[in-house]
Amino acid sequence: MVFLPEELLAEILPFFDVKTILRLKCLSKSWFSFISDSNFIDKHLKNSSQNPHLTLFWYPALSCFNVVPFPVYRILKNPSIKNLYDSPKIPSIDHIKLVGSCNGLLCLLYYSRTAIEFSLWNPATRKISKKLGLLPHGRNPDLGHFDFTFGYDATASTRDYKVVAFRAKDNEEEEGSWKSEVKVFSVGGGGDNCWRNIQSFPVVPFNWFDTYYHRQRITDGVHFSGTVNWLAVDNSIVSLYLSTETYKQFLMPPGFDDEVPLFKPVLRVLMDCLCFYHDSNKTEFVLWQMKQYGVRESWTQLFKISYQNLQMHASFQLACLYVNGDMAIFADESRKDRYQAFIYNLNDKTVERIKCRNNIRWFEEAKDYVESLVSVCWE
Numbered sequence: 001m002v003f004l005p006e007e008l009l010a011e012i013l014p015f016f017d018v019k020t021i022l023r024l025k026c027l028s029k030s031w032f033s034f035i036s037d038s039n040f041i042d043k044h045l046k047n048s049s050q051n052p053h054l055t056l057f058w059y060p061a062l063s064c065f066n067v068v069p070f071p072v073y074r075i076l077k078n079p080s081i082k083n084l085y086d087s088p089k090i091p092s093i094d095h096i097k098l099v100g101s102c103n104g105l106l107c108l109l110y111y112s113r114t115a116i117e118f119s120l121w122n123p124a125t126r127k128i129s130k131k132l133g134l135l136p137h138g139r140n141p142d143l144g145h146f147d148f149t150f151g152y153d154a155t156a157s158t159r160d161y162k163v164v165a166f167r168a169k170d171n172e173e174e175e176g177s178w179k180s181e182v183k184v185f186s187v188g189g190g191g192d193n194c195w196r197n198i199q200s201f202p203v204v205p206f207n208w209f210d211t212y213y214h215r216q217r218i219t220d221g222v223h224f225s226g227t228v229n230w231l232a233v234d235n236s237i238v239s240l241y242l243s244t245e246t247y248k249q250f251l252m253p254p255g256f257d258d259e260v261p262l263f264k265p266v267l268r269v270l271m272d273c274l275c276f277y278h279d280s281n282k283t284e285f286v287l288w289q290m291k292q293y294g295v296r297e298s299w300t301q302l303f304k305i306s307y308q309n310l311q312m313h314a315s316f317q318l319a320c321l322y323v324n325g326d327m328a329i330f331a332d333e334s335r336k337d338r339y340q341a342f343i344y345n346l347n348d349k350t351v352e353r354i355k356c357r358n359n360i361r362w363f364e365e366a367k368d369y370v371e372s373l374v375s376v377c378w379e
Contacts, residue, residue, distance in 0.1 A: 014044040018124035018371045041373045045103060048370040054321060057098055057365035058358050069123050069369045072322055079343055081356040098365045100150035102223060104372025107150035107163060118163055120376045129376040133163060133185045135195060151223035155243040160188035162242050164221060164228055168204045178204040184245060198245045203238050205230035222267040224274045231265055253288055253299035270323045277320050285318055309349045321366050331362035
């Protein structure tokens with residue numbers, strides 16, 4: 001038996017994968033205590049963030065669903081994903097939506113006929129919380145259904161995770177006015193385990209009339225560094241700070257008003273920065289990056305790609321899932337390719353399709369993910 005000093009273990013173990021660490025955790029009480037310490041968990045999470053994953057989501061049967069976090073480097077190295085049927089399945093009689101991913105936890109939303117609930121799941125440790133946040137499913141005639149997003153209050157000593165429920169609609173009785181409602185459910189050491197109403201949006205998030213579905217859709221909020229962000233109708237970004245539950249606004253890049261997008265612009269976190277992408281005049285896909293959060297002058301156009309180079313038609317919306325250097329991963333929402341994604345090389349302008357036997361819902365459900373030891377249970 002070789003005994004290593006604790007300070008050396010603290011430097012080595014955070015680089016191990018979760019599966020190996022969980023095995024080591026069972027060796028003794030001292031190992032269990034060491035690996036369960038919040039400082040060790042935070043250090044492991046920081047190292048894991050250097051190995052990004054995408055969540056691969058599909059329904060293998062009517063009564064269950066699969067979510068498999070898959071390393072991005074493996075997709076880029078070999079864009080042929082082997083059969084994933086041996087992955088863990090979560091049984092459910094309800095319709096399930098993957099709301100978001102944060103610190104290795106996935107927020108799963110359960111829709112029944114009468115109510116909505118959510119749970120937090122750590123796929124790496126295979127632990128899932130009990131269902132939380134029971135919310136009546138009845139439709140509000142003035143505001144419609146709720147949409148949801150998931151984030152983390154990075155400033156809280158209690159390590160609170162928050163689910164935000166929001167809805168907004170134009171006021172038909174008064175032209176030019178809007179109604180909105182925002183609720184927050186906190187989970188963690190300081191969580192109150194109930195829905196709370198907070199201040200409504202100062203500016204209504206971007207609603208876009210989608211002629212394909214013949215209905216208005218509100219954009220999902222995007223979590224970034226303790227904030228949830230939405231595009232607004234006045235071409236600004238409205239940001240909810242989860243620590244104070246207050247809002248701030250900042251502007252889009254100069255000249256964005258001159259663009260004529262076919263689809264609603266989309267916010268996403270790419271390369272550890274808040275980004276947004278949009279169609280430009282039905283001919284090009286444009287990606288912007290905010291290098292310094294909240295500072296308008298830091299907006300930088302990373303690239304503009306013609307749909308011809310992407311080998312796709314402009315009538316279908318495109319999603320950018322990952323960007324790093326000269327490689328990017330995209331998915332499009334066309335009926336023909338709704339279960340497909342592709343890699344685009346920004347240097348030589350080549351397209352390579354990602355092959356997989358499973359019907360992965362790339363466009364709707366592929367979220368950023370990192371492996372972690374973060375618990376889904378709080379005392």
